[in-house]
Amino acid sequence: MQIKIVPYNPLWPRIYKEESTFIKNVLKDLVVEIYHIGSTSIEGLSSKPIIDIMPVVKNIDAVDERDDAFEALGYECMGEFGISRRRYYRKEGEISFHIHIFDIYSEKDIIRHLAFRDYLKEHSEEASFYVSLKKSLAKQFPDNIEGYCLGKDGYIKNIEAKAVKWYMEKYIPKK
Numbered sequence: 001m002q003i004k005i006v007p008y009n010p011l012w013p014r015i016y017k018e019e020s021t022f023i024k025n026v027l028k029d030l031v032v033e034i035y036h037i038g039s040t041s042i043e044g045l046s047s048k049p050i051i052d053i054m055p056v057v058k059n060i061d062a063v064d065e066r067d068d069a070f071e072a073l074g075y076e077c078m079g080e081f082g083i084s085r086r087r088y089y090r091k092e093g094e095i096s097f098h099i100h101i102f103d104i105y106s107e108k109d110i111i112r113h114l115a116f117r118d119y120l121k122e123h124s125e126e127a128s129f130y131v132s133l134k135k136s137l138a139k140q141f142p143d144n145i146e147g148y149c150l151g152k153d154g155y156i157k158n159i160e161a162k163a164v165k166w167y168m169e170k171y172i173p174k175k
Contacts, residue, residue, distance in 0.1 A: 001145050003138045005046050005131070012040040012095075016051050019097055023055055026069040030057040032104055037113045039134075042120050046131045050096045054113055060103035063087045075099065083109065111167060112160055119163030126159060 016036040024031055038052030039045050057063060064087070067077045074091045081088035085106050089099040102109050120127040133155055141147035 002143055003141060003145060003148050004048060005135050005138045006049055007046050008042075008044050009040075009049070012051060015095060016040070016053065019051060020053055020055075022073055023053060023099065026066050026073065027055055027057060027063070027101075030059060030062055030066075032056045032058060035114065035117075037100070037117050038098075039130075041117050042127060045120070045127055046135070048096075048134075049094065050098055052098050052100065054100045054102065054110070056106075056110060057101055057103050060085055060087060060101065060106075063101055070099075085109075111172075112164060115163040115167030116156075116160055119159065119166055130155070130159070 013036065020034045020036070023034060033056045035041075035054045035056070036051070037054045038050065039047030040049070040051050070077055070089050075089040075097070076091070078088040078090060080086050083100075085103065086109065087099075087101040089097075089101075091097045100113070120130060133152060137148045137151040141151065
């Protein structure tokens, strides 16, 4: 896999919306909400051309019954793929799609993804540093996705911790 960081594409939100319609049609009554996450969801941010989509569903186990429908859309069904209680699907192409499905009881994972996205939207200096890091790693590991991901791992975990704290203070009322 060639790792390329490309400038923000203003079509990414529309591409997300179109693909999320197909996903809603597969998940039907299971779906609670669908979110555009990841770098392509942040206006102006350079990224690998991968649209990350996070559906939240009522029952994660019932999603497995929809694998054939996802395969008919061109997705590869990957199961949990390293994250408990998640279903992961991917479709590779000029613009790729990665689906991360969680159920409503996976609050920590849902908040982690939304917090990271929203934090970078509101903290341009962090977003700029993140783009610089990704570009540097893409040059260092042009065809080594594991090296690229390992290079980002520490930074992402650090930002996620800050982002979740920020998100909880901003959006989640104290009881």
